[in-house]
Amino acid sequence: MKPGFVMLAHEALDCAAQVAILLSEAGCPVHVHVDRRTRKAEFASFARSVRDLPGVTLAPRIACDWGTWSLVQASRDGAEALLAADPDLTHVALISGSCLPIKPIEEFKAFLAAHPGTDFIESVTIGDVPWTKGGLSEERFTLTFPFAWKRRRRLFDLWVSLQRRFGRRRRLPEGLSPHMGSQWWCLTRETLEIILEAPDRAALDRYFRRVWIPDEGYFQSLVRLYDRKVVSRSLTLSKFDFLGKPHIFYDDHLLMLRQSSAFFARKIWPGAHRLYRAFLHLKPPTNVAETAALIQVERTFSQAVIRRTRGRPGLIMAGRHPRPGFENGLTAAPYSVFHGFSDVFHGFEGWIARWTGARVHGHLFGPNGAEFHGAHREYAGALSAQAGLRDYDPEAFLRNLIWNTRGEHQSFLFAARDSQGVVPLLARDRNATIFVITGAWALPLLRDDLPIAEVRREAARNQKIEAAFLEQLRERQAQARVLVWSLLDFLERPAEHLQEVIDTLSPTEPHLVTELPAAKPMEGLGDFLQALRNAGMSPHLAGEAIDPPTWPGRGSRDDKHDQRQFLS
Amino acid sequence: MAVADRTAAIRPGDVLAFVTLRNEAFRLPFFLKYYRALGVNHFFVVDNASDDGGRDLLEGESDVSLWTTEASYRRSRFGIDWLNWLKFRHGHGHWTLTLDADEFLVYPFCDARPLSALCHWLDQSGIRSLGTLLLDMYPHGPLDGAHCPPGENPFKVAPWFDPGNYMVSQNPKYGNLWIQGGPRARIYFADTPEKAPSLNKIPLVKWDRKFVFVNSTHILLPRGLNLVFDEGGGEKLSGVLLHAKFLDSFHAKAAEEIERREHFAGGREYQAYHDVANGPHGLWCEWSERYINWRQLELLGLMSKGNWA
Numbered sequence: 001m002k003p004g005f006v007m008l009a010h011e012a013l014d015c016a017a018q019v020a021i022l023l024s025e026a027g028c029p030v031h032v033h034v035d036r037r038t039r040k041a042e043f044a045s046f047a048r049s050v051r052d053l054p055g056v057t058l059a060p061r062i063a064c065d066w067g068t069w070s071l072v073q074a075s076r077d078g079a080e081a082l083l084a085a086d087p088d089l090t091h092v093a094l095i096s097g098s099c100l101p102i103k104p105i106e107e108f109k110a111f112l113a114a115h116p117g118t119d120f121i122e123s124v125t126i127g128d129v130p131w132t133k134g135g136l137s138e139e140r141f142t143l144t145f146p147f148a149w150k151r152r153r154r155l156f157d158l159w160v161s162l163q164r165r166f167g168r169r170r171r172l173p174e175g176l177s178p179h180m181g182s183q184w185w186c187l188t189r190e191t192l193e194i195i196l197e198a199p200d201r202a203a204l205d206r207y208f209r210r211v212w213i214p215d216e217g218y219f220q221s222l223v224r225l226y227d228r229k230v231v232s233r234s235l236t237l238s239k240f241d242f243l244g245k246p247h248i249f250y251d252d253h254l255l256m257l258r259q260s261s262a263f264f265a266r267k268i269w270p271g272a273h274r275l276y277r278a279f280l281h282l283k284p285p286t287n288v289a290e291t292a293a294l295i296q297v298e299r300t301f302s303q304a305v306i307r308r309t310r311g312r313p314g315l316i317m318a319g320r321h322p323r324p325g326f327e328n329g330l331t332a333a334p335y336s337v338f339h340g341f342s343d344v345f346h347g348f349e350g351w352i353a354r355w356t357g358a359r360v361h362g363h364l365f366g367p368n369g370a371e372f373h374g375a376h377r378e379y380a381g382a383l384s385a386q387a388g389l390r391d392y393d394p395e396a397f398l399r400n401l402i403w404n405t406r407g408e409h410q411s412f413l414f415a416a417r418d419s420q421g422v423v424p425l426l427a428r429d430r431n432a433t434i435f436v437i438t439g440a441w442a443l444p445l446l447r448d449d450l451p452i453a454e455v456r457r458e459a460a461r462n463q464k465i466e467a468a469f470l471e472q473l474r475e476r477q478a479q480a481r482v483l484v485w486s487l488l489d490f491l492e493r494p495a496e497h498l499q500e501v502i503d504t505l506s507p508t509e510p511h512l513v514t515e516l517p518a519a520k521p522m523e524g525l526g527d528f529l530q531a532l533r534n535a536g537m538s539p540h541l542a543g544e545a546i547d548p549p550t551w552p553g554r555g556s557r558d559d560k561h562d563q564r565q566f567l568s
Numbered sequence: 569m570a571v572a573d574r575t576a577a578i579r580p581g582d583v584l585a586f587v588t589l590r591n592e593a594f595r596l597p598f599f600l601k602y603y604r605a606l607g608v609n610h611f612f613v614v615d616n617a618s619d620d621g622g623r624d625l626l627e628g629e630s631d632v633s634l635w636t637t638e639a640s641y642r643r644s645r646f647g648i649d650w651l652n653w654l655k656f657r658h659g660h661g662h663w664t665l666t667l668d669a670d671e672f673l674v675y676p677f678c679d680a681r682p683l684s685a686l687c688h689w690l691d692q693s694g695i696r697s698l699g700t701l702l703l704d705m706y707p708h709g710p711l712d713g714a715h716c717p718p719g720e721n722p723f724k725v726a727p728w729f730d731p732g733n734y735m736v737s738q739n740p741k742y743g744n745l746w747i748q749g750g751p752r753a754r755i756y757f758a759d760t761p762e763k764a765p766s767l768n769k770i771p772l773v774k775w776d777r778k779f780v781f782v783n784s785t786h787i788l789l790p791r792g793l794n795l796v797f798d799e800g801g802g803e804k805l806s807g808v809l810l811h812a813k814f815l816d817s818f819h820a821k822a823a824e825e826i827e828r829r830e831h832f833a834g835g836r837e838y839q840a841y842h843d844v845a846n847g848p849h850g851l852w853c854e855w856s857e858r859y860i861n862w863r864q865l866e867l868l869g870l871m872s873k874g875n876w877a
Contacts, residue, residue, distance in 0.1 A: 245693065248689060250677065250680060251680050269688060271682065272685075303877070307875065308803060310802060311872075312869060315803075317797075317806065320803045321798070322800065327801060378854060378855050386754075392762065
């Protein structure tokens with residue numbers, strides 16, 4: 001087998017020269033086309049360094065624009081010249097100046113010999129390609145594109161939209177089924193001769209001149225038109241980012257490239273000296289653990305796309321600051337909030353921690369600062385407990401806490417007495433599960449020995465804050481999962497409701513709650529609520545029962561056992 | 569006044585660093601070593617009346633051009649005006665780093681890919697500026713015990729940082745992010761967080777004569793240069809500036825600044841630092857993180873690879 005190479009180069013010609021030398025030494029003819037826009041001096045020094053190499057020829061230079069016919073013309077003329085100059089040539093491969101052979105050329109030749117008469121060219125029907133950007137796939141072939149996309153973007157876009165508006169469509173040449181694929185191919189002499197000598201070549205060329213990115217469609221469609229034996233696969237490893245720009249390979253990709261099943265890779269950063277050193281002096285044979293390598297390559301580059309387009313949910317940093325509505329998740333992980341529970345129970349934190357395995361904090365938004373688990377002054381991420389700092393940006397405080405403790409479910413207590421600045425985030429956050437006992441603020445007031453006027457004022461204040469809290473949770477945009485009980489409802493059947501809490505938090509592992517947290521004293525709650533009403537304040541959030549349950553709750557008819565524990 | 573002008577040696581494509589400093593001689597050997605290793609080709613230094621021998625040291629370096637001045641640091645807006653002028657003269661068309669002598673740039677893959685690789689990629693991606701978080705590094709223990717001899721890596725004695733307490737908002741006027749937090753906010757500004765120092769910086773810019781820094785390296789004009797972050801939920805490539813401010817040299821510096829009343833708001837910032845930093849733990853707390861490498865900062869979410877892979 002004797003493959004020849006057409007090399008398209010436009011920058012970093014010293015790297016291109018090194019590759020040309022390698023190919024020439026391996027006995028392969030190389031026909032190099034250098035973009036006419038490349039500076040004269042750079043071209044001259046390149047020409048000097050390859051001039052005397054056996055089999056290396058330089059093409060007449062034309063100006064190449066990305067995505068235009070000029071690239072097809074340069075590669076096709078190059079193939080034609082190579083075939084004419086060397087009747088022994090069996091294949092022509094198209095590479096670029098920033099390609100690097102990542103396997104010995106002998107191995108490449110052996111591979112071609114093992115697959116006689118086969119064209120290696122990625123060629124996919126346009127309906128099936130996932131990689132087209134900007135909504136142009138089929139239209140690449142049915143509209144015309146006389147303007148260079150990179151240099152005259154506005155004209156390009158205008159021309160596309162005009163054609164769309166007026167429904168202008170081109171007729172496809174007879175029998176042509178549009179296919180697309182990587183620009184880098186390796187075709188057999190027979191296939192190329194059929195393409196080059198086709199009687200209707202002039203008409204086909206006329207058509208492809210106005211197709212967009214014809215270098216990804218010309219040969220890819222023609223191999224199908226002439227029904228060649230195609231293996232739809234590029235022998236050049238080339239990865240594209242979410243905007244369709246090629247990823248660049250650096251020294252730290254050495255291992256990945258070594259393990260790749262491809263024969264060439266592009267693009268290589270011109271300063272990747274370690275890569276050039278490693279691959280320009282390869283000795284056969286190389287061993288390839290193919291599937292593992294493929295997965296690794298795919299993962300590296302698909303993760304880059306996800307990171308660049310979706311980001312890490314719940315993270316805000318120097319490179320990521322989503323507009324409202326574009327967060328892809330306001331926080332990094334699910335968490336739960338217990339509003340009012342600490343007024344009803346002693347040691348609720350410990351109880352809920354035992355039953356859910358979550359990390360449970362006290363009142364994170366308490367008026368005297370954050371009550372972190374373990375009464376720490378700082379917590380994960382060096383978050384400070386100090387109220388001033390927390391309340392300066394309460395949303396950042398919670399977002400940071402959830403981010404810093406990824407992998408561990410966080411829970412915290414909340415109340416109307418707490419700083420309310422975080423509520424808008426809680427309400428909008430899909431990760432929040434919020435359990436609310438409304439009116440629970442009545443209990444500490446009941447236990448306080450304050451004059452009724454003061455109690456009344458305090459109750460009214462708490463109720464107002466709580467009503468605003470509930471209103472935000474019920475807003476149309478609210479995404480948090482919310483369970484609400486009034487105090488009197490909750491006290492009616494506490495075991496049942498606590499079971500509901502546990503079931504909500506761990507739906508897949510049903511735990512029958514056999515132990516309940518100790519209740520705080522609440523004798524005289526009914527009289528107390530009535531006293532508030534008598535003082536002119538309606539504690540409606542505590543519950544509407546005219547005759548509140550006398551403690552213990554008369555509602556529990558069937559689970560006496562639970563009830564007893566609840567009392568203890 | 570130019571002491572050493574070696575700008576004739578600059579070649580197209582060189583990466584240039586611009587630095588103002590005052591009495592930071594002990595930092596310079598490591599600073600130069602660090603940035604040479606990353607691939608900075610030429611340093612522009614404006615020395616503000618140093619008297620610690622740093623000037624002599626710099627004069628002898630073949631890749632440093634040195635200017636010196638006695639003019640007030642404050643009146644020239646923290647040296648930014650000098651540097652803007654030097655960049656206007658020499659920076660056009662170059663990738664430029666604008667730094668303090670205690671700032672050390674870390675970016676994704678910086679252990680394997682030099683600045684020229686980063687700048688090449690930014691060029692290819694049509695990106696003109698790189699956003700960073702200024703990460704305050706500190707020792708475990710009183711600052712007075714954190715001595716860094718000249719030429720030594722300061723992060724050997726001050727390897728700790730706050731990993732996750734940063735607050736980010738956007739400045740509506742210039743479009744830049746405003747990041748606060750870290751140990752200074754945690755310790756000194758808990759009750760006046762609005763005064764906590766800004767930690768957002770844009771040190772790496774493909775300079776154009778039309779560009780100008782508005783306020784230190786926090787804000788640039790035109791506004792588009794400040795949009796170093798993604799607003800659609802994705803992450804853009806970003807880096808971290810490791811800040812070697814909190815060493816034993818800090819108190820001397822603070823005292824001097826207070827005396828000179830030259831720095832921000834008459835040195836008020838410095839006054840506050842003085843007491844706490846010499847407690848048994850200094851700025852350290854139980855949740856401080858010890859610096860390992862850029863990958864650690866990437867995982868913690870303090871920087872991002874964006875779509876550089």
